[in-house]
Amino acid sequence: MQNPTSTLQNIEYDPKDLQKDELLGLYRDMLKPRMIEEKMLILLRQGKISKWFSGIGQEAIAVGVTRALKKSEYILPMHRNLGVFTSREIPLNRLFAQWQGKASGFTKGRDRSFHFGTQEYKIVGMISHLGPQLGVADGIALANKLKDNNKVCAVFTGEGGTSEGDFHEALNVAAVWDLPVLFCIENNGYGLSTPTEEQYRCKDLAERAIGYGMESHIIDGNNILEVYNKVSKIAKNVRKRPRPVLLEFKTFRMRGHEEASGTKYVPQELMDAWAKKDPVMNFQSYLKDEGLLTEAMEVEIKTAIAHEINEHLNTAFNEDEIIPNKHLELSDVYADYEFEDFQPGTEIENIRLVDAISNGLRQSMERHENLVIMGQDIAEYGGVFKITEGFVDQFGKERVRNTPICESAIVSAAMGLSINGMKAVMEMQFADFVSSGFNPIVNYLAKSHYRWAQKADVVIRMPCGAGVGAGPFHSQTNEAWFTKTPGLKVVYPAFPYDAKGLLATAINDPNPILFFEHKALYRSIYQDVPKDYYTLPFGKASLLKEGNDVTIVSYGQGVHWALDVLKDQTDLSADLLDLRTLQPIDTEAIYASVKKTGKCIILQEDSVFGGIASDISAMIMENCFEYLDAPVKRVGSLETPIPFAKQLEDQYLAKQVFAAELIALLRY
Known part of the structure; x- marks a missing residue:
C-alpha cells in the first residue's frame, strides 16, 4: 500500500455536497477492505488460510455502491467485493471465521469465502456458477415492487460473467417487468486470464443495455466520489420510478483471479498504468491536498483498523475447530416445517x-x-x-x-x-x-x-x-x-x-x-x-390394494397401469403402494408390505437405469433381505429417448411388459 504520491494519477474528484465526515467515511470504508486484504495475503503466505480472492484495486466500486444504498436494501456481491461486507459493518470476527471454516461463520464451515448470505445485513452471496444471482436480484426487486416499498437492489458481476446466458435472461426479465435493479459490471479487462477482446465484441458493455431498452451508464470504478455520487443519484431516481439500470464500472484488479493464478498474463505496462489509478491511494492524496486528512489522522485511522483486524483475527483463530455432527448436518438440509393438517368439509x-x-x-x-x-x-x-x-x-x-x-x-x-x-x-x-x-x-x-x-x-x-x-x-x-x-x-x-x-x-x-x-x-x-381447501402430508404412501402374494410399488402413470393389470388378474393378491411423494419417500410402508408378501416389483415410467426404482430396490435388499422369496424386480421403459409415433411409443412404455414381468416374479 506504500505507493508514492508522485506515481499516482490525478483523478478528478468532485465532492458535490459531501461534508468532511462523509468524505473521511468513504476513505475509511475503502481503507478497511484494503488492509484486511493485505493481512490475508500475509496469512496466505504463512499457510494460515487456504485461499484468497483479491479485490485490490476495485474497492471504490464495492464501497461506493454499498454506501449509496440504504441498509435495508439488498446487495448481491461477488468474491471480490469485500467492501460490501465491511461497509455493511459485519463483525470482522464472523467474516474471518467464515473464511477459516469455523462455526461462527455464516455457513458453519459448509462453504468458503463469500459464498454466503445474511438477512441481518441484507447481503446475498454468490455461488460459483455466477449467473443465477442476477436472476435472484430480479426476484428480490420484483418483491420490492409488489410491496411498493420504494427500494432498489444492486447485483454485481464481472465482465466475464456477462457472457453467461443468465446475464442476458436476467436483464431481459428486469427490462420487461421494469424491476428496480442496479446491474453492476466490474469490468477489469480480464475474465480470469481471458482478455475482454476474447469475451465480447462491443466497445463497452454498457452498449448491451440498448438491446433491452434499458438505461446504462459508464462510471470510473476507481473514483470513489464518482461511484458514490452517480450511484446515489441513480438509486434515488429508481426508487421513485422503478426500472433496471446497467452500470459498467471501468476498473482493474491488481491481483490474480486468485493468488495461485498470479498476474503473468497481464502486460507489465498495463499493471503500471493501473497502479497509478489506485483508488485508495489517490483518494488519500486528494483528501490531504484538500486539507481534510493529516498525517496524524491517517496514522490514527490505520492504527484503529489494524487493531480491529488483529483483535477479530485472534477471536476467530481462538475459536475451536468444528466438531462434525451428522444429525446437525442432516437437519439443516431442509428448513423446518411442521405439517399443518387442514381437513376438508363434506362437500x-x-x-x-x-x-x-x-x-x-x-x-x-x-x-x-x-x-x-x-x-x-x-x-x-x-x-x-x-x-x-x-x-x-x-x-x-x-x-x-x-x-x-x-x-x-x-x-x-x-x-x-x-x-x-x-x-x-x-x-x-x-x-x-x-x-x-x-x-x-x-x-x-x-x-x-x-x-x-x-x-x-x-x-x-x-x-x-x-x-x-x-x-x-x-x-x-x-x-x-x-x-x-x-x-x-x-x-x-x-x-x-x-x-x-x-x-x-x-x-x-x-x-x-x-x-x-x-x-x-x-x-x-x-x-x-x-371442494374446500385441505392438505395431505408428504412421505406417506397410499395403499390402494391389499394382498399377500406380492408388493407392487409405483407412482404417477405407473399406478394406473398396475391397477389395469390387477383388474384383469382377478386371482392375484397384491399390495399396491402409490408412493405419492418420492422425496421424502415412505420407506416404512414399503418395508412393511415387503416383509408381509416376500416379493416386490417396482414400476416406473422412466427408463430403468438410474431411476428411483433402483434406489428403492437397493433399500429393500439392504433392509428386508431375509424376508424376500425372490429378487426385487424393477420394471421401466426402454433405454431410449421417448419416440413420437404411437406404435413406437407403445413399445417404449413399461406398460407393455409389466404384466409379464409381474407374473414371472410370482412364479419365481
Missing part, C-alpha cells in the same frame, strides 16, 4: 386431475397473499394446459405473471422472491424444459438452506410424461434428476384428490419442491374431491 365434486390442480392452486392463492405464480403463457391464456385460466381476472397480472422464455432466470427470480419474504410457484411449460433451469434448481435452491439457512419457498410445477404422442422433448418423466439432489422435495401424485391436497402442502412448505403432474392423466382421471 365434494367429481373432477379431473387438471381441475384438482387448478382448484388447489387457486385456493392457495387466496390463502397466501404473498404468493406469486410465474410461467410462460400462464396469464390471460391460462397456460398450455389451462390450469391458470381465469386467474388473472381474480388475482391480477402482478401475481399471475407471464414470463419470457428463460427458465433459468425465472427459477432464480423465484428464489429472489423467497429471499424477500414471498412465495413463488413456477410452471415449467413442460417438465422437459427444466433442463434450461437445472443449474439454479440443483445448485441454488437445493443448497441455500444448508449453506446459510435461507429457505427457498418455491414450488416448480412439472407437466410431464408420455402416452400423448409428444415425442422426445415433451414427454420425459425426469424425477430422478432431482431425487438425487439433497435439499429438494419431489411430489408425484396419480389422482385428483392427492394432487390437490399435496399441492396445498407443497405451497405451505418453505422448501423447494418439484411437483410432477402427468399430462396423460390431466383429463383422463376423475375422482371425488373435496
Whole structure:
C-alpha cells in the first residue's frame, strides 16, 4: 500500500455536497477492505488460510455502491467485493471465521469465502456458477415492487460473467417487468486470464443495455466520489420510478483471479498504468491536498483498523475447530416445517386431475397473499394446459405473471422472491424444459438452506410424461434428476384428490419442491374431491390394494397401469403402494408390505437405469433381505429417448411388459 504520491494519477474528484465526515467515511470504508486484504495475503503466505480472492484495486466500486444504498436494501456481491461486507459493518470476527471454516461463520464451515448470505445485513452471496444471482436480484426487486416499498437492489458481476446466458435472461426479465435493479459490471479487462477482446465484441458493455431498452451508464470504478455520487443519484431516481439500470464500472484488479493464478498474463505496462489509478491511494492524496486528512489522522485511522483486524483475527483463530455432527448436518438440509393438517368439509365434486390442480392452486392463492405464480403463457391464456385460466381476472397480472422464455432466470427470480419474504410457484411449460433451469434448481435452491439457512419457498410445477404422442422433448418423466439432489422435495401424485391436497402442502412448505403432474392423466382421471381447501402430508404412501402374494410399488402413470393389470388378474393378491411423494419417500410402508408378501416389483415410467426404482430396490435388499422369496424386480421403459409415433411409443412404455414381468416374479 506504500505507493508514492508522485506515481499516482490525478483523478478528478468532485465532492458535490459531501461534508468532511462523509468524505473521511468513504476513505475509511475503502481503507478497511484494503488492509484486511493485505493481512490475508500475509496469512496466505504463512499457510494460515487456504485461499484468497483479491479485490485490490476495485474497492471504490464495492464501497461506493454499498454506501449509496440504504441498509435495508439488498446487495448481491461477488468474491471480490469485500467492501460490501465491511461497509455493511459485519463483525470482522464472523467474516474471518467464515473464511477459516469455523462455526461462527455464516455457513458453519459448509462453504468458503463469500459464498454466503445474511438477512441481518441484507447481503446475498454468490455461488460459483455466477449467473443465477442476477436472476435472484430480479426476484428480490420484483418483491420490492409488489410491496411498493420504494427500494432498489444492486447485483454485481464481472465482465466475464456477462457472457453467461443468465446475464442476458436476467436483464431481459428486469427490462420487461421494469424491476428496480442496479446491474453492476466490474469490468477489469480480464475474465480470469481471458482478455475482454476474447469475451465480447462491443466497445463497452454498457452498449448491451440498448438491446433491452434499458438505461446504462459508464462510471470510473476507481473514483470513489464518482461511484458514490452517480450511484446515489441513480438509486434515488429508481426508487421513485422503478426500472433496471446497467452500470459498467471501468476498473482493474491488481491481483490474480486468485493468488495461485498470479498476474503473468497481464502486460507489465498495463499493471503500471493501473497502479497509478489506485483508488485508495489517490483518494488519500486528494483528501490531504484538500486539507481534510493529516498525517496524524491517517496514522490514527490505520492504527484503529489494524487493531480491529488483529483483535477479530485472534477471536476467530481462538475459536475451536468444528466438531462434525451428522444429525446437525442432516437437519439443516431442509428448513423446518411442521405439517399443518387442514381437513376438508363434506362437500365434494367429481373432477379431473387438471381441475384438482387448478382448484388447489387457486385456493392457495387466496390463502397466501404473498404468493406469486410465474410461467410462460400462464396469464390471460391460462397456460398450455389451462390450469391458470381465469386467474388473472381474480388475482391480477402482478401475481399471475407471464414470463419470457428463460427458465433459468425465472427459477432464480423465484428464489429472489423467497429471499424477500414471498412465495413463488413456477410452471415449467413442460417438465422437459427444466433442463434450461437445472443449474439454479440443483445448485441454488437445493443448497441455500444448508449453506446459510435461507429457505427457498418455491414450488416448480412439472407437466410431464408420455402416452400423448409428444415425442422426445415433451414427454420425459425426469424425477430422478432431482431425487438425487439433497435439499429438494419431489411430489408425484396419480389422482385428483392427492394432487390437490399435496399441492396445498407443497405451497405451505418453505422448501423447494418439484411437483410432477402427468399430462396423460390431466383429463383422463376423475375422482371425488373435496371442494374446500385441505392438505395431505408428504412421505406417506397410499395403499390402494391389499394382498399377500406380492408388493407392487409405483407412482404417477405407473399406478394406473398396475391397477389395469390387477383388474384383469382377478386371482392375484397384491399390495399396491402409490408412493405419492418420492422425496421424502415412505420407506416404512414399503418395508412393511415387503416383509408381509416376500416379493416386490417396482414400476416406473422412466427408463430403468438410474431411476428411483433402483434406489428403492437397493433399500429393500439392504433392509428386508431375509424376508424376500425372490429378487426385487424393477420394471421401466426402454433405454431410449421417448419416440413420437404411437406404435413406437407403445413399445417404449413399461406398460407393455409389466404384466409379464409381474407374473414371472410370482412364479419365481
